[in-house]
Amino acid sequence: MHNFTKELVDDLADKLLIGLTDDENKLILNEFNIIDETMELITKIPNISEVTPMTHALDDQTYTPRADEKEESIKIEDILANCDFYEGREIKVPKVVGGE
Amino acid sequence: MNYIKTIEELHEMLTNGEVTSEELVQDSLKKAHLVNDKCHAFVTLLDDAKGGFVTDDLLSGLPYGIKDNYSTKGILSTGSSNTLKDYVPFFSATAVLNLEKHNVIPIGKTAMDEFGMGGTGTTAHTGNILNPWDLKRMAGGSSSGSAASVAAGVYPFALGSDTGDSIRKPAAFCGIVGYKPTYGMISRYGLFPFASSLDHCGCLTRSVKDAAIVVDAMKGQDKNDLTSWDSSSIHLYDSLDGKVKGKKLFYIKEIVNMENYPDASSELKEHLDNFHKTLKLLEEEGVSVDEVSIDRDLINAIFSVYQCLSCAEATSNMSNLTGIIFGPRGEGKNINEMMKDHRTKGFSSLIKRRFVIGSYVLQKENQEKYFVNAQRVRRLIVDKMNELFQKYDALIMPVSTGPAPYIDGSKDEITKDNTTNLEEHLQIGNFGGFPSITIPNGFVSNLPVGINITGKCYDDVNVLNIAYALESKMPYKNQIAPLLKEEDYE
Numbered sequence: 001m002h003n004f005t006k007e008l009v010d011d012l013a014d015k016l017l018i019g020l021t022d023d024e025n026k027l028i029l030n031e032f033n034i035i036d037e038t039m040e041l042i043t044k045i046p047n048i049s050e051v052t053p054m055t056h057a058l059d060d061q062t063y064t065p066r067a068d069e070k071e072e073s074i075k076i077e078d079i080l081a082n083c084d085f086y087e088g089r090e091i092k093v094p095k096v097v098g099g100e
Numbered sequence: 101m102n103y104i105k106t107i108e109e110l111h112e113m114l115t116n117g118e119v120t121s122e123e124l125v126q127d128s129l130k131k132a133h134l135v136n137d138k139c140h141a142f143v144t145l146l147d148d149a150k151g152g153f154v155t156d157d158l159l160s161g162l163p164y165g166i167k168d169n170y171s172t173k174g175i176l177s178t179g180s181s182n183t184l185k186d187y188v189p190f191f192s193a194t195a196v197l198n199l200e201k202h203n204v205i206p207i208g209k210t211a212m213d214e215f216g217m218g219g220t221g222t223t224a225h226t227g228n229i230l231n232p233w234d235l236k237r238m239a240g241g242s243s244s245g246s247a248a249s250v251a252a253g254v255y256p257f258a259l260g261s262d263t264g265d266s267i268r269k270p271a272a273f274c275g276i277v278g279y280k281p282t283y284g285m286i287s288r289y290g291l292f293p294f295a296s297s298l299d300h301c302g303c304l305t306r307s308v309k310d311a312a313i314v315v316d317a318m319k320g321q322d323k324n325d326l327t328s329w330d331s332s333s334i335h336l337y338d339s340l341d342g343k344v345k346g347k348k349l350f351y352i353k354e355i356v357n358m359e360n361y362p363d364a365s366s367e368l369k370e371h372l373d374n375f376h377k378t379l380k381l382l383e384e385e386g387v388s389v390d391e392v393s394i395d396r397d398l399i400n401a402i403f404s405v406y407q408c409l410s411c412a413e414a415t416s417n418m419s420n421l422t423g424i425i426f427g428p429r430g431e432g433k434n435i436n437e438m439m440k441d442h443r444t445k446g447f448s449s450l451i452k453r454r455f456v457i458g459s460y461v462l463q464k465e466n467q468e469k470y471f472v473n474a475q476r477v478r479r480l481i482v483d484k485m486n487e488l489f490q491k492y493d494a495l496i497m498p499v500s501t502g503p504a505p506y507i508d509g510s511k512d513e514i515t516k517d518n519t520t521n522l523e524e525h526l527q528i529g530n531f532g533g534f535p536s537i538t539i540p541n542g543f544v545s546n547l548p549v550g551i552n553i554t555g556k557c558y559d560d561v562n563v564l565n566i567a568y569a570l571e572s573k574m575p576y577k578n579q580i581a582p583l584l585k586e587e588d589y590e
Contacts, residue, residue, distance in 0.1 A: 053475030057533030
């Protein structure tokens with residue numbers, strides 16, 4: 001069994017850019033323990049490590065890339081219509097580089 | 101005039117002049133407002149909706165509802181989340197565009213569990229979505245508003261999405277039909293992604309035939325969704341003949357047998373008794389139903405496999421909800437603080453918890469034990485089902501542990517007791533992309549309960565036919581919840 005702690009949960013939440021209340025943190029700890037308990041059982045399924053992981057609902061499909069043809073792109077005016085911060089035809093975003 | 105009719109009946113009324121599309125749309129809007137006041141079933145009501153052209157197309161001129169996680173051009177699409185509370189897409193989902201070609205008229209966007217991540221209808225930013233059969237009970241989720249509004253007779257159908265059971269469980273709780281076709285039959289382009297490998301589009305209706313008509317109109321290969329496939333040779337509505345003699349079905353002993361539940365509530369006992377009585381109706385039609393045993397370790401793993409996979413995929417899919425690209429900007433001195441402020445205030449507690457679990461199982465040191473093992477068990481479960489589908493035409497199972505639970509005291513938390521497998525088994529349908537339909541099969545405590553039929557991939561016609569035949573043996577087709585007054589339906 002894994003040792004789940006409040007600090008671990010807070011660290012994960014911080015990486016996700018999410019703040020948690022103490023109650024939320026406690027709930028997650030309970031939920032972790034339930035999932036962990038079942039996943040422990042899964043590891044005991046014989047030869048589980050030899051099973052090929054299933055990554056998608058249908059793995060019998062063949063995918064054909066669409067034709068490499070030029071298509072009309074979305075109009076900038078349509079995009080700006082749903083945007084709170086812009087100047088002229090350019091979207092304004094917060095400063096990312098160079099600190100605060 | 102009473103418009104609680106099937107799609108075929110409404111089409112006949114429209115074509116013989118008994119009613120106009122405009123009258124249907126206005127009637128639908130009137131009822132939608134009444135239902136919204138009582139059940140909080142809608143995020144947006146499109147009061148300026150007008151009637152449309154009526155053609156030979158069965159769907160033409162009919163009003164309908166769209167779950168709020170379908171992108172709709174020029175119409176607010178929030179996914180019932182504060183993080184997108186003002187988001188108006190500049191394009192529509194392919195499924196919505198496909199329906200538009202049939203001249204249907206959307207009259208509202210239905211409320212749901214936030215981004216589809218919940219099964220109670222209690223995490224929408226517009227408030228708890230209530231069951232029209234009993235306002236103290238939940239509608240189920242996540243397609244809660246779609247189920248509640250169809251069950252209350254607002255219109256004949258609404259769109260839903262299903263990642264774990266989000267069409268099929270609310271359908272059961274609200275006494276209607278919920279159908280998710282084989283994965284990829286309907287394009288997911290424009291559906292807000294929750295867990296892409298499990299997400300399905302589908303519909304909620306009041307009859308199996310209506311579900312076939314609606315999905316016929318929604319489906320089709322889409323260059324914008326590479327997981328969609330060519331279903332042009334499949335005609336669901338035209339293929340319904342109710343001929344099921346000689347079909348072989350099975351149910352899973354480890355989930356259905358009463359001996360699994362020594363402390364069963366009276367509602368659970370009644371629900372399982374009713375399930376077995378329903379099987380006898382099929383047997384009268386020449387269908388055989390076998391009890392099949394499956395490795396209990398696999399059955400017990402369903403719920404955790406679902407949590408690991410869905411939370412992990414959701415964490416990744418929703419990492420773009422930062423308030424920078426989508427949604428209102430958060431406050432803060434720098435971009436990280438702004439994003440954290442937006443996400444902390446915008447997401448409900450449930451979603452935040454799911455994200456943390458998703459992030460944990462994806463951490464490099466945990467991936468093998470949790471995420472990859474969950475994918476492995478997913479394959480074992482799907483392989484087992486496909487092995488059984490070699491011998492049987494479909495799996496038939498009761499939905500949930502009985503009727504809709506009370507809202508008070510309900511928690512959308514990960515818990516585990518001996519009824520968990522009965523609550524969560526519909527997730528098998530998402531693991532394998534199997535076509536799966538829930539239909540009402542009676543009442544427990546004066547509330548509707550449902551039964552589910554799931555078949556092998558691409559065999560939607562067979563699944564619908566079994567459901568169609570069973571529906572015709574029971575008196576629940578096109579039933580509505582007694583929410584509104586008699587005169588509201590006239």
